[in-house]
Amino acid sequence: MESTENTEQISIVMAGHVDHGKSTVIGRLLSDIGALPQGKLEQVKEMCRRNAKPFEYAFLLDALKDEQSQGITIDAARCFFRTERRRYIMIDAPGHIEFLKNMITGAARAEAALLVIDAREGIRENTKRHGYMLSMLGLRQLAVLVNKMDLADYGRNVFGRITEEYTEFLGRLGIEPVSFIPVSGMEGVNISEKSKLTPWYDGPTVLQQIEAFQHKPPSQVIPFRLPVQDVYKFTEQGDDRRIVAGTIETGTVQVGDRVVFQPSGKSSAIRSVEYFNGAAKSRAAAGEAAGFTLDTQVYIKPGEWMVRQDDPAMKTGTRLRTNLFWMGRDPMIRDKTYKLKLGALRSPVKLVEVLSVLDATELATVSGKQQLDRHDVAEVILETPKPVAFDVLGEIEQTSRLVVVDNYEISGAGIILAAAEAADSVLQEHIRAREIAWKNSAIPLAERNAAYGHGAKFVVFTSEIPELGEAVARALERRLFALNFKAYFLGIDNVAMGLDADLRVGNDYRDDHIRRLGELARIFTDSGQIFITSLANVDEYDINALKLLNTPHEILTVQVGESRFAGFTPDVTIEADGDLGRGVEKACALLKQKQVIQDYSI
Amino acid sequence: MTNLDKLEANSVHILREAYREFKSLVMLWSIGKDSTVLLWLARKAFFGHVPFPLMHIDTHYKIPEMIEYRDRVALEWGLDLIVGENRKALDERHTFPDGQATRVECCRSLKSEALKHTLSGEWPRRRMDHKVGRLEAEERREAFTGVIVGARADEEGSRSKERYFSARDRQNEWDVGDQPPELWRQYKTDFAPGTHVRIHPLLDWTELNIWEYIERERIPIIPLYFDRGDGRRYRSLGCYPCTSPVVSEAKSVTDIVEELRAGKFRDIAERSGREQDKEDGGLETLRRGGYM
Numbered sequence A: 001m002e003s004t005e006n007t008e009q010i011s012i013v014m015a016g017h018v019d020h021g022k023s024t025v026i027g028r029l030l031s032d033i034g035a036l037p038q039g040k041l042e043q044v045k046e047m048c049r050r051n052a053k054p055f056e057y058a059f060l061l062d063a064l065k066d067e068q069s070q071g072i073t074i075d076a077a078r079c080f081f082r083t084e085r086r087r088y089i090m091i092d093a094p095g096h097i098e099f100l101k102n103m104i105t106g107a108a109r110a111e112a113a114l115l116v117i118d119a120r121e122g123i124r125e126n127t128k129r130h131g132y133m134l135s136m137l138g139l140r141q142l143a144v145l146v147n148k149m150d151l152a153d154y155g156r157n158v159f160g161r162i163t164e165e166y167t168e169f170l171g172r173l174g175i176e177p178v179s180f181i182p183v184s185g186m187e188g189v190n191i192s193e194k195s196k197l198t199p200w201y202d203g204p205t206v207l208q209q210i211e212a213f214q215h216k217p218p219s220q221v222i223p224f225r226l227p228v229q230d231v232y233k234f235t236e237q238g239d240d241r242r243i244v245a246g247t248i249e250t251g252t253v254q255v256g257d258r259v260v261f262q263p264s265g266k267s268s269a270i271r272s273v274e275y276f277n278g279a280a281k282s283r284a285a286a287g288e289a290a291g292f293t294l295d296t297q298v299y300i301k302p303g304e305w306m307v308r309q310d311d312p313a314m315k316t317g318t319r320l321r322t323n324l325f326w327m328g329r330d331p332m333i334r335d336k337t338y339k340l341k342l343g344a345l346r347s348p349v350k351l352v353e354v355l356s357v358l359d360a361t362e363l364a365t366v367s368g369k370q371q372l373d374r375h376d377v378a379e380v381i382l383e384t385p386k387p388v389a390f391d392v393l394g395e396i397e398q399t400s401r402l403v404v405v406d407n408y409e410i411s412g413a414g415i416i417l418a419a420a421e422a423a424d425s426v427l428q429e430h431i432r433a434r435e436i437a438w439k440n441s442a443i444p445l446a447e448r449n450a451a452y453g454h455g456a457k458f459v460v461f462t463s464e465i466p467e468l469g470e471a472v473a474r475a476l477e478r479r480l481f482a483l484n485f486k487a488y489f490l491g492i493d494n495v496a497m498g499l500d501a502d503l504r505v506g507n508d509y510r511d512d513h514i515r516r517l518g519e520l521a522r523i524f525t526d527s528g529q530i531f532i533t534s535l536a537n538v539d540e541y542d543i544n545a546l547k548l549l550n551t552p553h554e555i556l557t558v559q560v561g562e563s564r565f566a567g568f569t570p571d572v573t574i575e576a577d578g579d580l581g582r583g584v585e586k587a588c589a590l591l592k593q594k595q596v597i598q599d600y601s602i
Numbered sequence B: 001m002t003n004l005d006k007l008e009a010n011s012v013h014i015l016r017e018a019y020r021e022f023k024s025l026v027m028l029w030s031i032g033k034d035s036t037v038l039l040w041l042a043r044k045a046f047f048g049h050v051p052f053p054l055m056h057i058d059t060h061y062k063i064p065e066m067i068e069y070r071d072r073v074a075l076e077w078g079l080d081l082i083v084g085e086n087r088k089a090l091d092e093r094h095t096f097p098d099g100q101a102t103r104v105e106c107c108r109s110l111k112s113e114a115l116k117h118t119l120s121g122e123w124p125r126r127r128m129d130h131k132v133g134r135l136e137a138e139e140r141r142e143a144f145t146g147v148i149v150g151a152r153a154d155e156e157g158s159r160s161k162e163r164y165f166s167a168r169d170r171q172n173e174w175d176v177g178d179q180p181p182e183l184w185r186q187y188k189t190d191f192a193p194g195t196h197v198r199i200h201p202l203l204d205w206t207e208l209n210i211w212e213y214i215e216r217e218r219i220p221i222i223p224l225y226f227d228r229g230d231g232r233r234y235r236s237l238g239c240y241p242c243t244s245p246v247v248s249e250a251k252s253v254t255d256i257v258e259e260l261r262a263g264k265f266r267d268i269a270e271r272s273g274r275e276q277d278k279e280d281g282g283l284e285t286l287r288r289g290g291y292m
């Protein structure tokens, strides 16, 4: 009897130019080996007869009405079948350029590929583009089917020419195809049985080839990498576990192992491996959707990576040299904020430089482009506002991959090549340009300070309990106002809903809101005021950004309550006991100490 | 890792991703084997908890045992169960076969329409009150924009082209040609306000995988799937006028697994007992209009 636990399953994608016969070959294969559900073939034939359409094997896969009426595959279909040896998922990708992202979705799920070339048409644009996409997706097992051999009289020369030409192309991508097979999907030649029509061919049939593809279990020797997808604490039914959850990308980890979170640098050790309804485990490995409890209470956010302390660490940085494929309808341009997804991390990201653009069909470099158009492949430099952790191509494939979201859509897919040189950040460049262009007021700040009876300052309250930080900040505003001082409180929501109303609200745009707030601080402090704000959960990068933006004026930070995430030292810390009066006293003491206000004024 | 381990891990990953990204999330529970496996996977993902409500659309043509089973499991596992229906269509007998609707029309109104308006909170719904142990009318009905569904790619042609995260526009329409790319465990989880999203964690599972997993995990499953003496069992559960039992003597999960692997159902599609699929356009038409 077949046992579940040993039943191997492999996913194979069909790729190639439009109309070269991908769906036909799969349909034929399924039908030849008797893998279609009973009655399916008759049902499709009957449907064709009713609609006075010639029968196509492709209709077995192209299930949508639009697909059948246009005779084209629109979206990759998955079909399931099995042989004596193992189970298969065949993914029938579309060949039309319009549906390239559907092809990518299909190919990304596969472990091996069959690339189909029409013997009469030969190598076409998407024959090459698909080859490039497969190599970019990391697929290395590839067999080429030279189809419609019936239209080329089963000629050996046609087959030889295509084999030679395409082998050369793949070679430049670093792919060595496992075989070239002359076939006819329509006539069923060399699909499941070797045909007499190609006596000169002595390689495998399509069926033999797919049976020969190797199904590789995820490697377990490489360093351990877990993208932290979430941190759970379900208190229901007295559950007090704090579980770090995520799907392990590579490597293994065991109870007792020391682990480090990147990029925060916090560390702890694995206390337990959590698993519902199964035997207790002490170890977890690549591919598992795992959960862990830790020895110590460390506060980490989803998006960090958990790595073993003894393994090589990931790189961290804000600049990533990346090989990026763009599939968005709008081009990717500079000075626009996109969203980066890297492991479980989501971060704002900007395109800072286009190094070169590659023509994926000719593998030639196009120079001088400053943006990425749809279907461009380019080497670019991306920049995040805060350091992120990553691996690079050539070291660990799985953790060097990223996608870029533009206007809600996954529009770019990339592979990180290296950490790029730390040049001036986009922000630093901006500040420099801004300050050079700044028109100073006719009234020097010192004169304003003297007239107002106090200095100008940007005061940032931060707290993990947003209401609390804001309450103290507002109380300070009220107190300073009572003293006749020019003080003004502005919350980040006012920026988000006002100045930033053209941006979307939400965490993705938080960095943009912070930037606007910093620009406002620059203006307010320049006008001699004490400008107060309150932010939840800021970290050292936010504070640095605000500091930079407020240049040449100064910033003071007031922490309310404990801070679990922040990596900076606030100028003063206020207890989170809700005693506003005492909070305000402490803040005023700081202002005095920094000579913003005079001692006698209070 | 075995094949089932991999399927499980992938589904769990998708469930966690959905929970992380969607504020108003709900899981559809049809009481059948697929959505019960889905429910089990949620408990896997969240370590014994199910941190979102489950929604059941009651067509009132369900086999009565299904309703009993639903309420019992909901109480036992502490599930936050929400039940909705199309009261108007039922009252006006816009139904099949005892009313004046075709099979497809009946499906559309009792399932698709009921689901749409129950999700949006427009129509009345009942929610399990665990203190009193029964369903009570729900006063404040939030609208759900993320819906977890147990569709499988092997069920039927149009389902084989689904994404794990699949957007429907305001009209609940599905644009098959323009679906988001999914690669490297990255899914489309960003949506314009007002978008409805369906999440399909079971897409890669086959009917056989489902039963193998039920067997491995010992998931309590409704006994309608088994032959209880008359040589017939349900292979797929729907409404009784449109779903007929199949001839089979499979009396246990192990029997069913055997029957699907090597026995009589090896090559026969699961939904062959569902009549509404056979009408013109069938499931693709229903699905474009919001059928799950």
Ligand SMILES: Nc1nc2c(ncn2[C@@H]2O[C@H](COP(=O)(O)OP(=O)(O)OP(=O)(O)O)[C@@H](O)[C@H]2O)c(=O)[nH]1
Pocket (backbone or CB within 6 Å): A016, A017, A018, A019, A020, A021, A022, A023, A024, A025, A056, A058, A071, A072, A073, A074, A093, A094, A095, A096, A116, A147, A148, A149, A150, A151, A183, A184, A185, A186, A187
């Ligand atoms: N003569 C001949 N025609 C074939 C053969 N294989 C496919 N065709 C025809 O080529 C046309 C396209 O075949 P499909 O299988 O739909 O092509 P495809 O590669 O799946 O196309 P897309 O999915 O749209 O990219 C159909 O009309 C087929 O009948 C073959 O071996 N010989």
Ligand SMILES: [Mg+2]
Pocket (backbone or CB within 6 Å): A022, A023, A024, A058, A072, A073, A092, A093, A094, A095
């Ligand atoms: Mg096709």
